[in-house]
Amino acid sequence: PSSTYRIQFNRNFNFRHLLxxxxxxxxxxxxxxxASPVLQAAKGSEHGYDGIDVTRINSELGTEDDMKKLAQGLxxxxxxxxxxxxxxxxxxxxxxxxxxDVLERGINSSYATYFDIDWDHPFYPKKLMVPFLEAPVSECLQQNILNIRFQEDGFYVAYRDLLYPVSLETYPLLISGCLPDEFNNVNSLLNALISNNGISYEQCCGMKSELMQQLNDDAVSANIHEKVRQINADNELLSSIVHSQHYALVYHMDSNTTINYRRFFNVNGLICLRIEDxxxxxxxxxxxxxxxERGHIQGLRIDHVDGLKxxxxxxDRLRAMFGEDCYIIVEKILDDQEELPEMRIQGTSGYEFxxxxxxxxxxxxxxxxxxxxYxxxxxxxxxxxxxxxxKKLAFLEPYLNG
Structure with missing residues (x-):
């Protein structure tokens, strides 16, 4: 390309606007x-670099048909x-x-190995650290900003407006005493979900959907909501439930000294993938x-290539998948004493230029x-x-000690 125009897609400038x-x-x-990323990003994302679903186009940018029309127009x-x-x-x-799925099923999740998580961390063995609380768990419980919530699709640990899925192993406690005799099949459904650790994400979703149909029965649901109310009134029991999940909710500042997943720099809200797998x-x-393959795009720009293992x-894998005709560049911030490693690319995105x-x-x-x-x-x-x-040391010591 001889003249490139940067496009920052978001809900205020989508495929149709560019067209x-x-x-x-x-x-x-x-x-x-x-163009900035077009895969589904977090709701309201202004930039798209905070993806949440790589299997679909960002709905805030438009439909696949909108993208097709834009590609044809270009x-x-x-x-x-x-x-x-x-x-x-x-x-x-x-x-x-x-x-x-990782939060709900832990190391049994179909995606437990997709993220760069240290499942053998000495402080959080077999748990994923979730460092987003404004205070330690005990203080959040005292402030009544951490509780259990029952919704149509399952149980959640609710922290303000954030909902973290409750482990399936916790369900028996949460529904105990809530089921009339005619709902005996619920226990067998739940046992199947808990005992079949190796089932796929799709199988788990199907079985859980069947379970939730039973739990959303009007009479059962009313009993469950009352049970949840009682649990939320008992901080000792609530604390026990919170600490028994496949994740560890912790005060956000704890991540400065302890962390068990790889982040983008020190940004807790971006969890890294094991793309080498x-x-x-x-x-x-x-x-x-x-x-x-459809001809919508002709090239790729790889964001933060230095973060990859x-x-x-x-x-090389990308080139094997996309072929030699695909135009590939990388985001690489080169120091004046640094040279670009030998890679099968057309170049960088031009920071050194x-x-x-x-x-x-x-x-x-x-x-x-x-x-x-000065x-x-x-x-x-x-x-x-x-x-x-x-200044570099002043950043490294307090924020990247974990």
């Missing part, structure tokens, strides 16, 4: 758009489409399809590849004046190298 300005892009001589103008993908991480969001790789790229191997351009358009005489003025105000900060080192 309406194609004449404008053509008049400017744009040959390629470079082709009619001779404009290509480079699509940004985020194989490093997804959002730590209870609407994240894969993660929700072939099953994860294939599942993540399935829809993106279909979009390429083996960037070169990843690119921008650095050179900034030097070209910077007036050195002006920078000397600014530096002199040093006159804060002479104690005139050692730039020391300042950079101190």
């Amino acid at each position: 309406n300005i194609l004449d404008y892009l053509e008049d400017m001589g744009i040959t390629t758009i470079y 082709k009619s103008k001779g404009i290509g489409w480079i699509q940004d993908i985020v194989p490093n991480h997804l959002a730590f969001d209870t609407n994240n399809v894969w993660l929700k 072939e099953a994860v790789f294939n599942a993540y790229h399935e829809l993106i590849y279909k979009l390429y 083996n960037p070169v191997e990843y690119v 921008l650095s050179y351009i900034n030097q070209v358009i910077t007036d050195n005489k002006g920078s000397e004046k600014l530096l002199k003025t 040093n006159s105000y804060v002479p104690e900060f005139n050692d730039y190298e020391k300042l950079v080192f101190d």
Whole structure:
């Protein structure tokens, strides 16, 4: 591409909005758009880098048909489409399809190995740390902002407006004494769910749906809501239930010193994938590849390639899947002393080029004046190298100690 136009999709600028300005892009001589992620992101996401479901197009951007019309419109103008993908991480969001199953079923989840979780962590063995509470669990219970909630699709640990699925192993306690005699089959359904650890996500969903049909019976549901009310009034019992889940709800500041999943930098809300695993790789790229195969997109931009375990191997797999004709670039922030590793790509997204351009358009005489003025105000900060080192250390020590 000789002239690329960056597109930031969100609910306020979707596929149809872009379709309406194609004449404008053509008049400017744009040959390629470079688009932000289009897979389903967290609700209201302004950027799309917080994905929650890689199997469908972001509904806030439009339908697959809308995307098809946009792709056809771009082709009619001779404009290509480079699509940004985020194989490093997804959002730590209870609407994240894969993660929700992990929260509910723990190490028995179909997706337990999809995320970079240390299941043998000494502080949280066989649990996923959930560091989003505003205070420790005991204080949240005292403030009545942590409780059990029963909904049509199951039981949840509710923290303000966040809903974390309750483990299936907890259900017998929650429904004990709530079932009339004619609902004896509920126990067998529940036992089958709990005992069949190896069932797939789809099988689990089907069996749970059948269970919830029984629990949503008017009489049963009324009994359950009363039982939940009683549980929420008993902080000791409630605490026991909260601590018996496949995850550990903790104070968010605890993640500064302890963490058992890999994050994007120190962002607790972004949990990293094990994209080096072939099953994860294939599942993540399935829809993106279909979009390429259909001709909707012609290239890929890999976000945060440095976060991947083996960037070169990843690119090789991507190239094998998409073929040699696919235009592939990576987001790579190169230091002036650093060289790009040998990869089967067309290049980077151009940060180093921008650095050179900034030097070209910077007036050195002006920078000397600014530096002199700066040093006159804060002479104690005139050692730039020391300042950079101190600031990096000031970030690493308090926020990445875990």
